[in-house]
Amino acid sequence: MPRAERAAETREALIVAAAQELAEKGIEAASLNAICDRAGFTRGAFYVHFRDRDDLVAAVVERVLGRFQDMLFPKEDVPDLGATIGQFVGAILSGVPEAVGTTRWKFHHTLAACAGSSRIRAKYNGLQNQALDRLAYAAVVGQKKKKVRSDVEARTLAEILLVLTLGVSAATELGLEIDYAKGGAALGKLLSS
Numbered sequence: 001m002p003r004a005e006r007a008a009e010t011r012e013a014l015i016v017a018a019a020q021e022l023a024e025k026g027i028e029a030a031s032l033n034a035i036c037d038r039a040g041f042t043r044g045a046f047y048v049h050f051r052d053r054d055d056l057v058a059a060v061v062e063r064v065l066g067r068f069q070d071m072l073f074p075k076e077d078v079p080d081l082g083a084t085i086g087q088f089v090g091a092i093l094s095g096v097p098e099a100v101g102t103t104r105w106k107f108h109h110t111l112a113a114c115a116g117s118s119r120i121r122a123k124y125n126g127l128q129n130q131a132l133d134r135l136a137y138a139a140v141v142g143q144k145k146k147k148v149r150s151d152v153e154a155r156t157l158a159e160i161l162l163v164l165t166l167g168v169s170a171a172t173e174l175g176l177e178i179d180y181a182k183g184g185a186a187l188g189k190l191l192s193s
Contacts, residue, residue, distance in 0.1 A: 011049045011059075013039040019060045023105045027057065027112045057113050058123040064105055065127045069134070079138035081148055081157075082188055088165065089184030092172060107169040132158045142191075149193045157191065 001009075017039035021030040032053055036046050050056040072087050073079065114121040135158035142148030148157070164187070171178055 007049070010039075010041055010045055014041065014046060014049060014056065015059050015063055018056050019063070019105045022057065022060065022113075023109055027109065027116055032056075054117045054119050057117065058120045060105070061110050061113055061120060061124055062127060064110065065124065069127065069131050073131075073134045073138075079134065079141055081135070081138040081142045081191065084135070084138055085161070085184055085187055085191075088168075089180050092168060092180045107173045128162060132162055135161050143193070146193050148191055 014035065018030070018035045021035045021038055024030070025034070032043060032046060035056070036043050046056070050059065071091060072084055110124065114124050132155070136154045139148055139154035139157045143150045143154060148154075168178075168180070
C-alpha cells in the first residue's frame with residue numbers, strides 16, 4: 001500500500017476513534033492515549049497527523065458537519081433552495097446520521113467542543129459561514145428565477161435558515177415532538193415568491 005494511502009487510513013482511524021471516545025467519555029474526559037489505543041496507533045502516529053488534541057477534535061467536528069453540509073448541498077450547477085430545505089427535512093424525518101447525529105456523536109458534543117476551544121469554535125464557525133454562503137447563493141438564484149421571495153435579502157434568508165437548522169438540531173436531540181414535515185412545507189410557502 002502506498003505511503004500516502006496508509007497515512008490517510010491512519011488519520012481516518014484516529015478521527016473515527018476520537019469521535020467514539022469523545023462521545024462516550026465527554027470532551028474533557030477522553031484521553032489521547034485512549035483514542036490512540038482505540039484506533040490501534042501510538043501517540044507518535046497521532047502527532048504525525050495532528051498538532052494537538054484540539055486539532056483532532058476540530059477534525060471530528062469538521063467531519064460531522066462537513067458530511068451533513070455535503071448531503072444538503074449537492075455539487076450542482078444551479079442550487080435550489082426549496083430542494084435544500086426538502087433534503088434537510090427528509091434527513092431529519094428519516095433519521096440520517098449526518099442530520100440527527102450518529103449513535104455516539106450528537107449536536108451537544110459539537111457545542112461542548114466549541115465551548116472548550118476557541119480554535120474548534122473558529123473551525124465550526126468557518127464551516128457554518130460556508131453553509132451561509134451556499135444558502136445565500138441558492139437564495140439569489142431562486143430570487144432571480146422568481147421562485148424565492150425577493151423582499152428579504154438573500155443573506156438574511158440564509159441566516160434565518162441556518163439558525164433554524166441549529167434549533168432543529170437541538171430539538172431533535174432533546175426529543176421534542178415537532179412535525180418537521182409540516183414545518184418544512186410551511187417554510188417553503190414562507191420563502192416562495
